[in-house]
Amino acid sequence: MxxxxxxxxxxxxxxxxxxxxxxxxxTARPWGEGDDSMAYFSSLPPEKEQEFVRRAxxxxxxxxxxxxxxxxxxxxxxxxxxxxxxxxxYDAIEAEYDVADTGVLSVIGLGMIGxxxxxxxxxxxxxxxxxxxxxxxxxxxxxFSEPGAGSxxxxxxxxxxxxxxxxxxNGQKVWTSVAQHSQIGLALTRTNPDAPKHRGxxxxxxxxxxPGVEVRPLxxxxxxxxxxxxxxxxxxxxxxxxxxxxxxxxxxxxxxxxNERATVGSEGAGPVAAALSPDHLxxxxxxxxxxxxxxxxxxxxxxxxxxxxxxxxxxxxLRKLRAGTAPGPEMSVSKLMYGQxxxxxxxxVSDVLGPRIIADTGKWGTYAxxxxxxxxxxxxxxxxxxxxxxxxxxERVLGLPKEVRS
Amino acid sequence: MTADDSELRELRASVREFMAAKSxxxxxxxxxxxxxxxxxxxxxxxxxxxxxxxxxxxxxxGGDGFGPVELGVVLEEMGRALLCAPFFATVVLAAQALLAxxxxxxxxxxxxxxxxxxxxxxxxxxxxxxxxxxxxxSTRAVPDGDGDGGWKLRGRKSFVIDxxxxxxxxxxxxxxxxxxxxxxxxxxxxxxxEPMETLDATRAxxxxxFDAVPATLVGADGAGGRIMAKVLDIASxxxxxxxxGGARRCLEASAEHARVRHQFGRPIGSFQAVxxxxxxxxxxxxxxxxxxxxxxRLAAEGAAEFPVAAAxxxxxxxxxxxxxxxxxxxxxxxxxxxxxxxxxxxxxxAKSSQLLFGGPAVYHERLLDRLGI
Ligand SMILES: Cc1cc2nc3c(=O)[nH]c(=O)nc-3n(C[C@H](O)[C@H](O)[C@H](O)COP(=O)(O)OP(=O)(O)OC[C@H]3O[C@@H](n4cnc5c(N)ncnc54)[C@H](O)[C@@H]3O)c2cc1C
Numbered sequence: 001m002x003x004x005x006x007x008x009x010x011x012x013x014x015x016x017x018x019x020x021x022x023x024x025x026x027t028a029r030p031w032g033e034g035d036d037s038m039a040y041f042s043s044l045p046p047e048k049e050q051e052f053v054r055r056a057x058x059x060x061x062x063x064x065x066x067x068x069x070x071x072x073x074x075x076x077x078x079x080x081x082x083x084x085x086x087x088x089x090y091d092a093i094e095a096e097y098d099v100a101d102t103g104v105l106s107v108i109g110l111g112m113i114g115x116x117x118x119x120x121x122x123x124x125x126x127x128x129x130x131x132x133x134x135x136x137x138x139x140x141x142x143x144f145s146e147p148g149a150g151s152x153x154x155x156x157x158x159x160x161x162x163x164x165x166x167x168x169x170n171g172q173k174v175w176t177s178v179a180q181h182s183q184i185g186l187a188l189t190r191t192n193p194d195a196p197k198h199r200g201x202x203x204x205x206x207x208x209x210x211p212g213v214e215v216r217p218l219x220x221x222x223x224x225x226x227x228x229x230x231x232x233x234x235x236x237x238x239x240x241x242x243x244x245x246x247x248x249x250x251x252x253x254x255x256x257x258x259n260e261r262a263t264v265g266s267e268g269a270g271p272v273a274a275a276l277s278p279d280h281l282x283x284x285x286x287x288x289x290x291x292x293x294x295x296x297x298x299x300x301x302x303x304x305x306x307x308x309x310x311x312x313x314x315x316x317x318l319r320k321l322r323a324g325t326a327p328g329p330e331m332s333v334s335k336l337m338y339g340q341x342x343x344x345x346x347x348x349v350s351d352v353l354g355p356r357i358i359a360d361t362g363k364w365g366t367y368a369x370x371x372x373x374x375x376x377x378x379x380x381x382x383x384x385x386x387x388x389x390x391x392x393x394x395e396r397v398l399g400l401p402k403e404v405r406s
Numbered sequence: 407m408t409a410d411d412s413e414l415r416e417l418r419a420s421v422r423e424f425m426a427a428k429s430x431x432x433x434x435x436x437x438x439x440x441x442x443x444x445x446x447x448x449x450x451x452x453x454x455x456x457x458x459x460x461x462x463x464x465x466x467x468g469g470d471g472f473g474p475v476e477l478g479v480v481l482e483e484m485g486r487a488l489l490c491a492p493f494f495a496t497v498v499l500a501a502q503a504l505l506a507x508x509x510x511x512x513x514x515x516x517x518x519x520x521x522x523x524x525x526x527x528x529x530x531x532x533x534x535x536x537x538x539x540x541x542x543x544s545t546r547a548v549p550d551g552d553g554d555g556g557w558k559l560r561g562r563k564s565f566v567i568d569x570x571x572x573x574x575x576x577x578x579x580x581x582x583x584x585x586x587x588x589x590x591x592x593x594x595x596x597x598x599x600e601p602m603e604t605l606d607a608t609r610a611x612x613x614x615x616f617d618a619v620p621a622t623l624v625g626a627d628g629a630g631g632r633i634m635a636k637v638l639d640i641a642s643x644x645x646x647x648x649x650x651g652g653a654r655r656c657l658e659a660s661a662e663h664a665r666v667r668h669q670f671g672r673p674i675g676s677f678q679a680v681x682x683x684x685x686x687x688x689x690x691x692x693x694x695x696x697x698x699x700x701x702x703r704l705a706a707e708g709a710a711e712f713p714v715a716a717a718x719x720x721x722x723x724x725x726x727x728x729x730x731x732x733x734x735x736x737x738x739x740x741x742x743x744x745x746x747x748x749x750x751x752x753x754x755x756a757k758s759s760q761l762l763f764g765g766p767a768v769y770h771e772r773l774l775d776r777l778g779i
Pocket of ligand 1: 108
């Protein structure tokens with residue numbers, strides 16, 4: 001590491017040491033001790049959920065006050081003007097500390113919507129929202145998917161019609177994560193039904209408290225409700241909240257989607273890290289007397305090979321970034337593998353546990369794995385399904401002919 | 407010594423160019439039916455022009471002192487081209503065994519010749535079961551009784567890569583102290599070598615019979631287990647690089663074919679079943695390259711994580727290559743199943759490499775062992 005990075009790392013550690021305790025290493029925690037949660041999605045009761053969001057905002061505010069709220073952001077909007085490598089270094093160091101989980105703010109809002117606003121919004125909107133987002137005041141959501149537009153995102157049907165200096169939005173969005181906590185949402189709308197579908201879309205920043213915005217929670221198969229339906233009925237948005245050109249929203253969407261692929265799959269820490277930890281999994285095999293089961297050992301080895309090879313892939317992408325070269329297909333491959341690795345781990349563990357995962361005996365480290373098991377199907381869908389990711393790899397990386405599309 | 411990124415790219419480009427000129431498909435096909443199964447003139451050029459055999463041999467022994475990362479680049483390119491040459495046996499197996507033995511006299515005697523491309527060498531470990539576990543070796547070594555420190559070997563080795571042509575043969579044999587490593591000259595009396603018929607026609611293998619063959623101890627008596635553990639880690643990574651290179655070539659061949667071959671009035675690559683097959687191959691190839699290159703990097707750094715990374719690379723690249731080689735034939739349809747098409751040469755190499763050091767069951771346990779599980 002060069003001097004600049006070393007200085008930065010030291011500054012990060014000074015900041016974290018002053019504000020939070022070091023985290024126990026979750027992957028190396030002793031079997032049977034502490035929290036055995038394996039949740040990827042939250043399934044907290046509403047009061048606890050509010051408290052969780054409050055703590056996330058609070059930690060983001062502290063980060064921001066100390067210059068770590070938006071490491072890569074421009075200084076004029078409260079950013080630090082540093083590189084993606086500084087950002088990654090910060091994340092790596094912060095993972096050693098016991099900080100509040102800020103995923104509710106960062107995964108979608110700061111990771112995807114923030115960079116899109118920066119790239120495409122008008123100056124007064126950037127000034128209005130960017131500092132607020134990175135200070136933890138404004139949570140943002142992605143109002144892209146609709147009942148009729150998922151993988152085929154360019155089919156969005158929500159209409160936006162110009163009225164004077166305003167636009168009026170009508171339609172329905174679906175699967176919108178964190179909308180229940182959000183102050184703003186980035187919506188894709190149809191502004192020109194006559195143009196080819198990619199060319200008739202316009203993007204708007206929607207204040208979620210605007211009259212006519214209604215958020216209804218959707219219960220997920222995990223039991224919790226992290227995503228929502230959002231109904232837009234005669235919602236008036238000033239023209240200055242438009243991102244990019246009229247009918248030019250597809251370009252805006254691509255910025256968000258590119259950042260989405262970089263975000264999903266890069267979540268190293270968190271409770272689910274233990275699911276791919278050799279120590280944790282071998283402790284589970286000891287605890288269940290399956291230690292020398294040859295078939296299970298072979299599966300464990302396969303699982304660890306994939307998990308470790310994926311780590312090597314991430315390490316390589318990081319090294320490329322540090323060397324100033326743009327990473328290749330590593331991020332997309334990594335996103336695919338992340339979902340598959342956790343899926344394999346969850347099924348491996350459930351086969352190790354056998355009947356102990358089908359009903360709760362109250363024993364540590366058994367039924368808790370259902371939280372991970374039930375989250376895994378989503379990981380193959382969210383942020384672009386496996387099928388769509390494979391199309392992208394085949395067409396963009398291998399240069400295979402495009403699918404026949406209407 | 408470590409090359410930087412642009413030097414590595416240059417190395418890759420020059421080796422690729424050399425392979426294109428010296429190991430095109432026709433050359434591979436001609437050599438795989440001939441004895442010896444390599445072209446001595448090409449081997450000499452690889453040594454004189456590109457200094458390949460000495461690349462990763464320390465300077466004190468006449469090499470250029472580079473390490474596993476540079477060696478990995480060369481092996482990836484050789485794997486792509488299915489080069490028929492005694493490189494893997496000589497440089498990866500035998501030279502690494504000499505280095506791992508810590509026997510500086512043996513290194514000084516043999517490595518300069520290897521580095522210069524004058525000496526080819528083989529490492530004989532496996533017997534009829536094919537296992538590389540030195541504990542299972544039954545070939546015996548006894549002191550020859552002349553009081554000059556010489557030994558005599560008795561037994562039989564199989565699967566010895568380039569065993570009929572190697573000038574120097576390193577043999578793992580059992581003494582009263584346990585498995586140990588010995589050096590045997592090709593001309594030694596009592597040594598018989600016969601070629602084995604091989605699944606992978608591009609990699610020659612031999613059966614060697616030792617009938618009181620004079621041999622020299624390399625490293626300490628009884629140190630064979632320790633030496634082989636080291637050699638297998640580094641050889642797994644070398645093999646992994648070859649596998650990653652071969653898998654990448656299979657992927658490229660499939661993607662090329664899927665772009666140009668038309669059925670039902672459109673390129674087959676526009677059918678999603680084919681497209682996704684190619685994407686799955688890409689995923690495997692990316693993982694394989696990452697696993698083998700990271701393992702080589704960790705070896706070069708002498709990192710404590712290296713043995714784990716080596717096991718991961720071996721398992722990951724074995725699977726990736728086999729998968730890519732199978733799907734490559736599928737994407738090519740009937741053409742892929744013909745003798746004339748190179749796809750089967752990669753299939754054979756992939757399967758043979760996957761099983762060379764014992765196969766999935768063995769390397770799964772090796773990984774768990776390295777992790778302390
Ligand atoms: C937990 C979770 C959180 C989410 N959060 C958000 C959010 O915050 N904001 C947001 O906008 N969206 C969000 N989504 C929506 C997500 O992006 C979509 O669910 C996803 O893009 C798939 O769209 P769909 O559900 O309409 O399925 P469909 O597009 O109808 O797909 C159904 C099936 O058909 C397959 N398929 C479709 N088209 C093709 C094709 N061309 N080739 C091959 N197979 C195809 C798909 O792969 C899938 O298996 C979230 C989803 C989940 C599960």
